[in-house]
Amino acid sequence: MASKLLSSLCSNQTINRQYGNVTVQWSHNEQEIIQYVGKGIADLALVKENVMLAFAAETTYRYQTVAQYKDYSTYLISLKEKPKLTKQYLWGKRLGLLDYPSSRSGHIVPKGLLNELGISEANMDIVYVNSHEALRDLLATGSVDIISSFWKDKDAERFSANYITPIKTKVSGSKWYLKMETQNTDLICEIQNTLSTLSTNTQSDYYRQLELVPYHCPLPKNSNEVLEYES
Template sequence: MLASWYAGVYSSVIKSENLSNLISQSLTCQTKSVKNSDEFVAFITDQGMASKLLSALCSNQTLNRQYGKVTVQWSHNEQEIIQYVGKGIADLALVKENVMLAFAAETTYRYQTVAQYKDYSTYLISLKEKPKLTKQYLWGKRLGLLDYPSSRSGHIVPKGLLNELGISEANMDIVYVNSHEALRDLLATGSVDIISSFWKDIDDQRFSANYITPIKTKVSGSKWYLKMETQNTDLICEIQKTLLQLSSKTQSDYYSQLQLIPNHCQLPLNAKIPVPDEK
């Protein structure tokens, strides 16, 4: 079901791909190995992370030895997720676990989990009252959602709730935007009655924690997957170190809570390693 659903310095490049006239956005850099034709491709869904990730990857000695070019691609489009992850084009991918499961990409292309973000809860958030998870309450409400179906908290979970309650989208006034921050802006200005998102500490400055209702707890966080066609230990260790460095510098509550998956790398003492049976 999931498969059918999903069915120089640095130069910014906007390029057209032959994917139903989709527009792909990417950042590319040349490594020191100018005669090396191999390209390292990273695929993410967060545009704000792209330039920082590219900078870190392009300055990495191991990638400079093994590859001639590094490209960071970003998109929320389902068809591009299928292209880069479902068809194994991406060497490094930040996606939800259900994407990998949908295409059996871990076994088909030998993707290996190298890091993950913490599980979180999905909430209905209101401005003036505590939302109720009932058909009577939600019927006719103005609901703010994310416009990309790969988002668990902003699309999949709330859509699942509506389906469980037997509420047709025709009976809801749904407003779609392209970021969680935009959802918060809609709610703060009264453009919608409720939104579906995660809750972060800073939200207390704009909204009341008394007016949030959990839809689902323990929603699995995004994971970093590295394609390991060979036993390239140097690469996996350097990727983990790079991701850990990025997480330590980010201002995001979510992206700062990175957990590295145990392996034989010599990791920093402060690296967060999840307990195997924790999830």
């Protein structure tokens, strides 16, 4: 996705006119995210809202939300039984999580559940991996008893929807933030156009569900209409 975004931005006339060059940095590393967003280095960033709030980046560096992905739920997913959100059930279970502390569904929410239930990590066999797909592979091979993740329609091909239990609903999706030091309408509209095209062409069910924040974007010349993207 990062590669396709880079190609689209570099071929955009408005971007070429306003920027000398474009670079894309894709990372799950917490320190790199802090460097790029927490210090206002990134002009455009796809990050979780809690990261922006932690560093007050919206007010400090004038980041504005231009697009966002849908809210989702976090589930405990098992292979052969419906998980229970109780201390008795979870105690001693082999749990698959993401080795990514800012991931809500794969790290923050399940660890919050363990804390609420008074379960120490020492009483759990936790296996950390680097992606949600890797979590699913752990579960499918029986390497763990349960995983914490989101649920997508395609998961029904490997697992049973009867064996998932919601931990938390309405987890806010990641957002695209654009640094706006001036009311640069052309830039906002071209970024939204690019992100919209990118979402249409992606193979990911989640990243296809992009919602654009409403802005009045002028149509090309020879048109008297004004286009307003609806979220």
